[in-house]
Amino acid sequence: MLLEGSAYMGERSSRTVSLPTNKTDGYMLHPDEGEAHDFLAGGRFVIKATADQTEGKFAAVEFWGPKGFGSPIHVHTNDDEFFVVLEGEVRFRVGEEEVNVGPRSFVYGPRGVAHGFTMNSETGRVLLFFGPAGVEEFFREASAYVATVPPGEPPDQKLMGEIAARHGQQNVGPPMPPRG
Numbered sequence: 001m002l003l004e005g006s007a008y009m010g011e012r013s014s015r016t017v018s019l020p021t022n023k024t025d026g027y028m029l030h031p032d033e034g035e036a037h038d039f040l041a042g043g044r045f046v047i048k049a050t051a052d053q054t055e056g057k058f059a060a061v062e063f064w065g066p067k068g069f070g071s072p073i074h075v076h077t078n079d080d081e082f083f084v085v086l087e088g089e090v091r092f093r094v095g096e097e098e099v100n101v102g103p104r105s106f107v108y109g110p111r112g113v114a115h116g117f118t119m120n121s122e123t124g125r126v127l128l129f130f131g132p133a134g135v136e137e138f139f140r141e142a143s144a145y146v147a148t149v150p151p152g153e154p155p156d157q158k159l160m161g162e163i164a165a166r167h168g169q170q171n172v173g174p175p176m177p178p179r180g
Contacts, residue, residue, distance in 0.1 A: 037143035043069040051133035059133040070118030073173030081109040088124030138167035
């Protein structure tokens with residue numbers, strides 16, 4: 001099933017395509033296809049792979065957003081997180097190290113180590129892989145909650161922290177500001 005999604009910042013259109021269920025013999029998605037969701041601070045994400053497609057081995061989620069969009073500093077207890085920058089400049093923190101990287105850069109945020117990212121450029125795009133799968137349920141639940149927040153109001157950070165905790169994550173610091 002193919003559904004038309006909304007345009008991102010007037011530049012791209014996202015298409016929501018139902019992900020195959022229990023399909024472990026491979027599949028393909030075109031750019032911007034997958035399970036699309038609006039998220040915080042003008043960001044969006046598309047789930048590309050879940051536990052259903054990978055027998056629980058990993059999940060893949062593509063994020064894009066404007067300058068300043070990113071994650072709080074957080075720690076995973078159940079999975080490791082891998083980032084590939086697709087577009088723009090992105091600021092990362094892993095442990096105590098901070099670095100600004102561009103397209104084709106790779107960052108590894110292992111479980112138990114605090115990490116986070118923020119878009120430095122006017123827009124950015126990052127592909128995240130999580131192993132094992134499961135964290136995609138955090139993104140689904142968080143985006144469903146964010147959709148209920150009235151426009152112009154910030155989401156309740158305590159509730160966002162509770163959602164994260166249900167999915168093996170602990171927020172340990174605020175999002176980093178973009179590089180000045």
